[in-house]
Amino acid sequence: MPSNRAVAYKGPGVVEVIDTDYPDFELHDGPGVNPANIGRKVEHGAILKTVATNICGSDQHMVRGRTTAPPDLVLGHEITGEVVEVGSDVEFIKVGDLVSVPFNISCGRCRNCKERKTGVCLNVNPDRPGSAYGYVDMGGWVGGQAEYVLVPYADWNLLRFPDKDQAMEKILDLAMLSDIFPTGFHGAVTAGVGVGSTVYVAGAGPVGLAAATSALLLGASVVIVGDMNADRLAQARSFGCETVDLTQGDPADQIEQILGVPEVDCAVDAVGFEAKGHGSDSGHEAPATVLNSLMDITAAGGALGIPGLYVTGDPGGIDEAAQKGSLSLSLGTGWAKSLSFTTGQCPVMKYNRGLMMAILGDRVHIADNVNAVPISLDEAPTGYAEFDAGAARKYVLNPNGYLAAA
Numbered sequence: 296m297p298s299n300r301a302v303a304y305k306g307p308g309v310v311e312v313i314d315t316d317y318p319d320f321e322l323h324d325g326p327g328v329n330p331a332n333i334g335r336k337v338e339h340g341a342i343l344k345t346v347a348t349n350i351c352g353s354d355q356h357m358v359r360g361r362t363t364a365p366p367d368l369v370l371g372h373e374i375t376g377e378v379v380e381v382g383s384d385v386e387f388i389k390v391g392d393l394v395s396v397p398f399n400i401s402c403g404r405c406r407n408c409k410e411r412k413t414g415v416c417l418n419v420n421p422d423r424p425g426s427a428y429g430y431v432d433m434g435g436w437v438g439g440q441a442e443y444v445l446v447p448y449a450d451w452n453l454l455r456f457p458d459k460d461q462a463m464e465k466i467l468d469l470a471m472l473s474d475i476f477p478t479g480f481h482g483a484v485t486a487g488v489g490v491g492s493t494v495y496v497a498g499a500g501p502v503g504l505a506a507a508t509s510a511l512l513l514g515a516s517v518v519i520v521g522d523m524n525a526d527r528l529a530q531a532r533s534f535g536c537e538t539v540d541l542t543q544g545d546p547a548d549q550i551e552q553i554l555g556v557p558e559v560d561c562a563v564d565a566v567g568f569e570a571k572g573h574g575s576d577s578g579h580e581a582p583a584t585v586l587n588s589l590m591d592i593t594a595a596g597g598a599l600g601i602p603g604l605y606v607t608g609d610p611g612g613i614d615e616a617a618q619k620g621s622l623s624l625s626l627g628t629g630w631a632k633s634l635s636f637t638t639g640q641c642p643v644m645k646y647n648r649g650l651m652m653a654i655l656g657d658r659v660h661i662a663d664n665v666n667a668v669p670i671s672l673d674e675a676p677t678g679y680a681e682f683d684a685g686a687a688r689k690y691v692l693n694p695n696g697y698l699a700a701a
């Protein structure tokens with residue numbers, strides 16, 4: 296049996312590369328594993344040798360100590376891999392397949408999965424609907440920032456790339472199918488983006504840049520990205536977005552300078568609960584800022600796509616209410632304007648195949664747009680630190696050397 300190494304959360308601000316168990320077809324006890332999931336048989340699963348596994352802003356919430364994630368939790372929910380073993384109940388996925396793993400773990404059998412709401416599968420997480428690899432309160436499925444990882448319900452969850460050689464030529468793009476590309480696309484779709492739309496995306500991190508890419512792919516006439524990070528705004532301009540610098544104040548005035556009106560048709564929150572204030576408040580956390588400003592600038596009848604993550608418990612919240620996930624929203628503004636809201640995990644499976652075809656057909660260059668940068672597994676702690684400091688990069692871990700040529 297091969298050995299296994301993985302990136303683990305050790306405590307606020309600290310991740311380490313550790314030796315860990317090579318997976319088998321059972322969910323064993325470990326950090327963050329829900330007691331009701333211990334001993335769960337996973338003969339429907341596959342073991343992957345990791346080809347690419349990305350660091351995400353969602354991981355950062357845990358690593359910054361802003362969740363109840365336990366120490367030693369193995370991180371990683373953005374996984375692309377090669378199948379090296381299949382369980383006895385797997386029918387169609389084969390050893391040797393090159394696959395993308397939706398970050399949502401889902402069963403394919405429950406009411407929500409049948410309705411394609413795979414972000415809120417009812418059967419994989421005893422804590423609440425919805426699950427993911429290597430994440431707090433998500434049932435305890437082991438993370439994939441590792442050399443090897445177990446994927447349950449493999450026939451259902453895995454997206455197989457049609458041709459391995461062709462896939463390896465675009466592997467950094469395809470590595471974005473496990474989360475941020477579908478997530479950004481979901482943000483744009485649920486914000487109602489279509490041909491000719493004007494769009495504002497709050498946040499120029501990888502998810503915001505993926506939402507902006509998606510809005511352009513969907514035919515938006517103008518895509519405006521807002522952040523207070525100059526390098527990330529430059530990255531957004533590199534593929535045709537307009538930008539607003541939120542250290543200068545609320546986005547409405549700058550949007551008016553671009554569009555002639557202080558509002559957009561569609562808005563995406565790609566920031567979440569660690570949002571900073573605008574203008575002179577841009578150095579301080581103000582968790583309701585993005586939601587309130589999007590309600591302000593979205594035209595009446597419009598929609599907000601909200602992939603940015605909001606939590607039910609935040610030990611580092613700015614006040615007692617925020618520590619319980621309660622924010623001070625001007626919902627009256629949203630109500631008066633008949634705005635629609637879509638929150639939650641992106642149901643990756645709804646979009647990943649179509650976006651894979653767009654990548655393979657050379658219609659979109661997501662890895663360039665988010666500035667995907669491969670690094671070794673041992674460089675993960677540095678990658679986490681640089682990403683936390685606001686690097687305009689999407690770090691892609693390369694635990695088994697597959698990305699040498701990428």
Ligand SMILES: NC(=O)c1ccc[n+]([C@@H]2O[C@H](COP(=O)([O-])OP(=O)(O)OC[C@H]3O[C@@H](n4cnc5c(N)ncnc54)[C@H](O)[C@@H]3O)[C@@H](O)[C@H]2O)c1
Pocket residue numbers: 351352353354355356474475478497498499500501502503521522523524527541565566567568569570571572573584585601602603604605639640641685
């Ligand atoms: N819904 C999902 O399925 C899903 C999937 C992946 C990530 N996410 C969430 O999406 C969010 C973004 O992820 P990421 O990897 O891009 O994270 P990130 O932390 O790299 O990017 C967030 C960006 O928001 C900027 N920001 C802070 N306050 C702002 C404000 N008021 N207006 C505009 N920008 C502001 C920050 O400077 C930063 O550049 C996170 O909350 C993450 O957890 C959700």
Ligand SMILES: [Zn+2]
Pocket residue numbers: 350351352353354372373398474475
């Ligand atoms: Zn992610």
Ligand SMILES: [Zn+2]
Pocket residue numbers: 401402403404405406407408409415416417418
């Ligand atoms: Zn399900």
